[in-house]
Amino acid sequence: MFYRNSAMVLLHQFCYYMPSGRSGQDEKINREIIELLERALSMDRKLPFPKKEYLEVCSLDGHIPVDLEGVTFLPEDVMIGCRKHLVYRKIGNMSFGLPGNFLYDESYNGSMDHYYDGEDYGGHDYYVYAAVFEGRKAEFKNQWFEQGKGPEIMDFDIGKAVARAAFYEPEERDGEILYGMSAQVLYKEQRMNINIISRKQGEKDWALGLIKNIKITE
Structure with a gap:
């Protein structure tokens, strides 16, 4: 039960549900989950087991699953994996939502926090800081x-906060086409500054939705 539950914590809170090849962090988490679940299975095959998530993580890691014949499974409708949805992070009196599979870029030396999903796994970059x-x-x-050409600027409210967003014309950089947007959200004495970059056309509503999901958390 200890090994199964330890894996369940990782599955629910820390697993990005992304291929191990994307990053060392994905590989570490995926393989730790597999090791914990297989150890639990070797000790008690009657303990309710997260079959769906186990097979998914095995696929993400390129790992051959062990035989599951005769194993007791958790119900299919049990919801596991908060990172399959938006995950909120707080800065000052605001919280901003990010897709749960976004990684935090610890190597970025700029003045903003940088989150990303990887060029081969969506191609999005999210930069944020608050003043x-x-x-x-x-x-x-x-x-x-x-920050770009021909900005289309819009103002709108987010609950008690006011926001402004600008969408720029596509820009070619380093051999790829980038679609950029900038936004600021104001509430009382705080201003949150955000840049979002997409590498696919037609994601304006997606980027705008992330801004509109910002929450006041005072």
Whole structure:
């Protein structure tokens, strides 16, 4: 039960459900889950077992599953894997939602936090940072919306916050076409600054949806 439950924690909270070949982090988590589940299975084949998730992670890792004949399985409708949905991270008094399979780029040296899914696995980049203006209300910074050509700018509300987003014309860079958007969200003294880059056409609504999912968390 200990080994099964340890694997369940990884499956529910930490597994990105992405191929092991994407990153060392994916490989480590996928293989640890497989090892824990197979150890539990070797000790008790009657313990309810997450068959669907086990087979999925085996496929992601290129691992040949062990024989599951006679094993007791968890019900198919049991929901496992919070990273199959949006995952929220907090900065100041706002939380922003990211696809759960996005990795945090620990090697990025810029002033913003960088999250990504990998060029071969979606091709998205999400950059974010927040500024706080003590003693005065945050305002839009116009230069933020001048990062590309022909910006299409829109203003809208997100609950108690106000937001502005700019969508730029496609830009060729390093042999690939990039679709960029910039956004700022203001609430009281805080301004959240976001850049989103896509490598596929037609993802404007997807990027805008991420901005509109920002939540006030005071």
